[in-house]
Amino acid sequence: MELEGYKTAWQRRPVEDHTLAYAAHPSRSLSFLRTSVIRDLQRSEEVSRFVFSLLFALIAVGASLIVVPRGVGRWAWWLFAAALLTDGIGGLVLRVRRWRQPVTATMVEFIRREHSQLTAHVRFERFSQWLMAGLAALALLMAIFGPQPVNPREYTFDALGKMAILTAFLAVAWRRAKSRSRERRRELERYLEDLGQ
Amino acid sequence: MAGDAAKEARFQEIVAANRRRILAIASSYVRGDEARDLCQEILLQMWRGLDGFEGRSAPSTWVYRVALNTAITYRRKNGRHAEPARMPVATPASEPAAPSSPGNEILILEEFLRSLGPVDHAVFLLYLEDLSYQEISEVTGLTKSHVGVSINRMKKAFTQRYCGR
Numbered sequence: 001m002e003l004e005g006y007k008t009a010w011q012r013r014p015v016e017d018h019t020l021a022y023a024a025h026p027s028r029s030l031s032f033l034r035t036s037v038i039r040d041l042q043r044s045e046e047v048s049r050f051v052f053s054l055l056f057a058l059i060a061v062g063a064s065l066i067v068v069p070r071g072v073g074r075w076a077w078w079l080f081a082a083a084l085l086t087d088g089i090g091g092l093v094l095r096v097r098r099w100r101q102p103v104t105a106t107m108v109e110f111i112r113r114e115h116s117q118l119t120a121h122v123r124f125e126r127f128s129q130w131l132m133a134g135l136a137a138l139a140l141l142m143a144i145f146g147p148q149p150v151n152p153r154e155y156t157f158d159a160l161g162k163m164a165i166l167t168a169f170l171a172v173a174w175r176r177a178k179s180r181s182r183e184r185r186r187e188l189e190r191y192l193e194d195l196g197q
Numbered sequence: 198m199a200g201d202a203a204k205e206a207r208f209q210e211i212v213a214a215n216r217r218r219i220l221a222i223a224s225s226y227v228r229g230d231e232a233r234d235l236c237q238e239i240l241l242q243m244w245r246g247l248d249g250f251e252g253r254s255a256p257s258t259w260v261y262r263v264a265l266n267t268a269i270t271y272r273r274k275n276g277r278h279a280e281p282a283r284m285p286v287a288t289p290a291s292e293p294a295a296p297s298s299p300g301n302e303i304l305i306l307e308e309f310l311r312s313l314g315p316v317d318h319a320v321f322l323l324y325l326e327d328l329s330y331q332e333i334s335e336v337t338g339l340t341k342s343h344v345g346v347s348i349n350r351m352k353k354a355f356t357q358r359y360c361g362r
Contacts, residue, residue, distance in 0.1 A: 002360060003352055009302040010325045015220040103266040104246040104259060106338025107319060110266045187273060194316040195339060 046095035053088025057081035060168070068161035069154045072146030076139035076165045083135045084172065087128045094121055108195050115188040122181045129176045136169035208247055212240065215260040218326070222261075225310055225322055226268040231275070239267045254335060261323065261336045269315045309355055320344065321351045 057080075064077035098117055103110055143162040148155060212219070223236040243263050250259050306325065310318050323333045333344045 013303050103242045108338030
């Protein structure tokens with residue numbers, strides 16, 4: 001059979017599959033749309049990252065005020081909170097920028113735009129990683145060279161606090177290093193190659 | 198409120214007129230529940246983009262654009278979870294399939310579409326939907342000559358694989 005025969009069969013095939021037809025029914029679509037904007041936001045990696053950052057920054061500040069003695073250790077915790085907030089807010093800004101752009105462009109424009117947005121995302125993640133690494137180094141220097149508490153009880157809390165903050169910095173930096181943004185960008189580059197761009 | 202009602206009416210009209218196209222694209226990229234999710238994602242993107250649609254292109258061209266861009270993004274994001282294509286029969290290149298029923302032809306076309314990258318998939322799908330090179334060019338943003346070259350390449354690959362020599 002020639003390709004034209006296949007093409008004719010394709011155009012005549014029934015696509016009104018029950019579950020799909022339900023999904024694309026105009027009136028049901030509208031009721032779906034009223035709830036899906038929230039669902040779309042809930043699925044967003046950037047929004048969950050922002051919530052995580054905000055909560056952990058609050059915990060870091062709160063815990064340091066209660067547990068960590070006043071001084072260098074406490075400052076390290078606050079630096080961590082600031083880094084988390086910067087990371088969360090930056091991610092959210094990128095998300096909002098993307099949210100405002102509907103997918104109505106031609107495929108070439110759309111993929112090119114997605115690629116440039118992912119490039120911005122990768123740049124931001126790199127900045128975030130460097131920020132974490134820089135602040136972790138600063139916290140380490142402060143922990144080593146800063147004044148140590150004289151009181152043995154305070155000394156123990158201070159040492160524990162410093163170890164915890166360094167672990168926290170490393171954990172967040174490691175999480176960022178596992179990001180899939182670079183893979184996604186490479187994939188879009190392959191699409192652009194397929195499009196001859 | 199009147200604006201919302203007008204938007205809803207316009208949306209309903211476009212969805213009703215292009216329902217088959219949306220279903221065809223969603224079911225060609227993914228299957229089952231995932232196709233339903235993709236369908237709804239396409240509708241969501243259409244709703245969000247509707248305010249920017251000024252009618253400079255045909256509504257069907259606009260729907261194809263939104264649906265294909267959404268499908269490509271969906272497949273990219275959910276690539277690991279996408280259900281594998283239903284293999285109709287073992288069809289090695291040396292033994293071209295001999296479709297005996299219309300259902301088998303569709304399965305073979307679906308298998309071929311899924312063997313293509315998302316971009317080629319989109320172009321070949323538009324060809325199967327009987328759009329002209331000019332219309333495919335308007336949807337994809339590729340030049341007409343590029344569309345022609347891509348389609349000829351894919352037609353040749355399909356013929357070699359499934360139509361024998």
